[in-house]
Amino acid sequence: MNRPAETSSLGDRAAEALLAFREGRPDAMSGFVREANPLLWRTVRSQGVAREGADDVVQQTWAALVRHADSIDEPKATLKWLLVTARRAAWEAVRKDRTDDVRRTELPDDDAETTTTLPDPAPGPEAEVLRNERDRALWAALAELPERCRELLRLVSLADRPDYRSISAAIGMPVGSIGATRGRCLAKLRTVLTERGETSWT
Secondary structure, X not given: OOOXXXXXXXXXXXXXXXXXXXXXXXXXXXXXXXXXXXXXXXXXXXXXXXXXXXXXXXHHHXXXXXXXXXXXXXXXXXXXXXXXXXXXXXXXXXXXXXHHHHHHOOOOOOOHHXXXXXXXXXXXXXXXXXXHHHHHHHHHHHOOOOHHHHXXXXXXXXXXXXXXXXXXXXXXXXXXXXXXXXXXXXHHHHHHHHHOOOHHHO
């Protein structure tokens, strides 16, 4: 986990904009639209949507948010909702373009131009944003745990297969109790995340 800067995140600002919009203050949403538009545009483009069509897909995504503004149960999940919606709209746009191409002509042989329209299998820009949001939420929740839990969970997270003997030596905890203590600490962490409204990460 990367320790985040002590500033409000894009996810926080998305939640604030949604709540303000629900209260009849669309100006707050307008500011967030300007801030998040580049991210949504890159997300759409990374799925293979042509440059000239990306703006339309992004506009569809914002229109969908306005339509569903009152049905989003967890405001803190607004950014994730936008990214998922944009990605799905991009997939649909790519599918429609390919269907139209097939109707107009036979499928072309693979070439450089055709290849560039395929969705990039690598993680898109939204993946990094969501990872940063998750890390910020986890670090904030971790800070609320007892010091013993914070220390243990940090050490355990350093490796895919943590060495319990090394951890035991580092914090003075019997090897046999590390697994059970870790389970209790993780349960406390999930409780804190739920209480903070960070249900999309639990």
